[in-house]
Amino acid sequence: MDSEILRTSFAVVERRAEFALKYFYSHLFWHHPDVRALFPLDSPQDKERQRDRLFTALALVVARLEGPGLHEYLRDLGRDHRKYLARPEHYTAVGDSLIAAFAAVSGSAWSVEVEKAWDEAYEVIADAMLDGAEEAESKGQPSWWDAEVVGRARHGDDLAVLTLRPHRRLPHLPGQYVSVNSPRVPGAWRPYSVANAPRSDDTLDLHVSLVEDGVLSPELVRRTRAGDALRLGVPGGRLTLRTPVERPLTFIAAGTGWAPVKALLEQLAARPGPYDETRLFVVARDIAHLYGRTALGELRARLPRLDITVITPAPGRPKAQATERLLTALGNRANWARHDVYLAGPPGLVEEVSKALPCLGAVPDRVFRDELPSTGHDRALGPGEWLLHRPRPHWHHPSAREDSPRCPESGH
Numbered sequence: 001m002d003s004e005i006l007r008t009s010f011a012v013v014e015r016r017a018e019f020a021l022k023y024f025y026s027h028l029f030w031h032h033p034d035v036r037a038l039f040p041l042d043s044p045q046d047k048e049r050q051r052d053r054l055f056t057a058l059a060l061v062v063a064r065l066e067g068p069g070l071h072e073y074l075r076d077l078g079r080d081h082r083k084y085l086a087r088p089e090h091y092t093a094v095g096d097s098l099i100a101a102f103a104a105v106s107g108s109a110w111s112v113e114v115e116k117a118w119d120e121a122y123e124v125i126a127d128a129m130l131d132g133a134e135e136a137e138s139k140g141q142p143s144w145w146d147a148e149v150v151g152r153a154r155h156g157d158d159l160a161v162l163t164l165r166p167h168r169r170l171p172h173l174p175g176q177y178v179s180v181n182s183p184r185v186p187g188a189w190r191p192y193s194v195a196n197a198p199r200s201d202d203t204l205d206l207h208v209s210l211v212e213d214g215v216l217s218p219e220l221v222r223r224t225r226a227g228d229a230l231r232l233g234v235p236g237g238r239l240t241l242r243t244p245v246e247r248p249l250t251f252i253a254a255g256t257g258w259a260p261v262k263a264l265l266e267q268l269a270a271r272p273g274p275y276d277e278t279r280l281f282v283v284a285r286d287i288a289h290l291y292g293r294t295a296l297g298e299l300r301a302r303l304p305r306l307d308i309t310v311i312t313p314a315p316g317r318p319k320a321q322a323t324e325r326l327l328t329a330l331g332n333r334a335n336w337a338r339h340d341v342y343l344a345g346p347p348g349l350v351e352e353v354s355k356a357l358p359c360l361g362a363v364p365d366r367v368f369r370d371e372l373p374s375t376g377h378d379r380a381l382g383p384g385e386w387l388l389h390r391p392r393p394h395w396h397h398p399s400a401r402e403d404s405p406r407c408p409e410s411g412h
């Protein structure tokens with residue numbers, strides 16, 4: 001793949017992303033009306049989110065062109081796309097429309113060389129995804145798992161813990177997420193981290209935070225009950241424990257980012273080790289949202305040397321103040337170069353903390369975090385905004401991809 005051409009030409013397309021995506025979908029649905037059903041876009045918000053997801057995935061691919069994990073990421077994506085009933089001919093159709101859209105928005109920046117580079121790149125992408133899908137098929141892995149809700153606990157108005165029993169065993173690693181769909185919201189799949197290490201009865205817990213204008217979370221938090229059916233996609237994600245037993249660990253969990261961290265701690269508790277220097281930071285928007293207290297008590301009993309810091313904003317202060325307090329608390333700790341860090345929570349917090357940790361001495365390659373597909377947590381756009389004042393998605397800003405953070409003067 002010609003990375004330089006791809007990167008430069010994608011930067012041009014990104015600047016006109018909204019137009020590119022409108023063109024892409026119009027082209028795709030005009031030439032392949034049968035593909036329409038794979039993209040259930042019912043409301044303007046859904047459209048925006050679907051578009052954002054597609055472009056986020058493309059931006060990720062372009063950012064990682066030379067990185068080691070790209071092939072694996074694409075294979076996982078292909079495995080997971082079976083839940084949309086994506087077939088090889090759909091990949092061809094999507095590729096044709098994507099390249100037509102890129103050409104349409106690039107103006108004089110589009111050339112025979114650029115088109116050739118994108119043709120080749122798309123072939124590599126589609127082949128890797130189809131390989132992943134084929135391998136999963138050959139292993140007899142289902143496109144999704146049907147599951148029954150067997151338990152539900154509500155925490156306040158906006159948080160639910162659902163316990164699910166898949167009809168057939170769903171193998172997963174602690175820290176992984178699954179995408180979830182309710183038959184009552186067809187086509188809407190959203191990722192949720194599994195909140196437990198694998199259990200002998202194969203049940204799994206999901207922590208669901210309500211997004212008021214969300215597509216799936218209102219259904220899961222407000223209407224889903226024991227006995228209801230849900231579908232679960234192939235487990236994925238890279239937030240899995242990979243630290244040798246002698247190395248100290250730090251876990252940072254914010255909001256429902258507590259789910260994967262809890263699963264990792266359960267795994268750690270079952271593994272012998274001294275864990276003298278292991279630290280856990282739990283961040284919540286207020287005391288009422290510290291919904292994991294019972295589990296925290298149990299983990300404290302199983303990992304007596306675990307150093308736990310719970311952080312909430314000062315009374316009456318906005319929830320983001322907890323992030324400031326977290327950054328201060330992290331700054332007060334030493335030995336970051338020795339620690340592996342596992343980080344989960346809202347993308348804004350994950351970004352801020354990931355930038356701050358290297359300044360404290362942490363090794364960037366040993367800060368592990370999920371790159372969750374967008375859950376559509378951003379506020380929905382009104383129809384007026386859609387046409388006039390749409391905020392730019394974060395990936396429009398080149399600094400959003402800065403690799404080496406600038407540390408404050410006082411940084412280490």
Ligand SMILES: NC(=O)C1=CN([C@@H]2O[C@H](COP(=O)(O)OP(=O)(O)OC[C@H]3O[C@@H](n4cnc5c(N)ncnc54)[C@H](O)[C@@H]3O)[C@@H](O)[C@H]2O)C=CC1
Pocket residue numbers: 177192193209210239254255256257258259260283284285286289313319320321322323324343344345346347348349352369370372375377
């Ligand atoms: N594997 C992972 O990384 C997981 C990530 N999540 C993500 O966590 C979020 C769940 O949200 P809630 O539980 O409602 O959390 P929340 O909205 O209650 O936030 C918890 C704390 O995170 C910080 N925070 C929130 N938004 C921030 C921002 N934009 N910038 C800086 N700090 C911020 C604040 O300190 C806040 O007190 C979702 O975005 C979800 O996608 C959830 C589960 C697993």
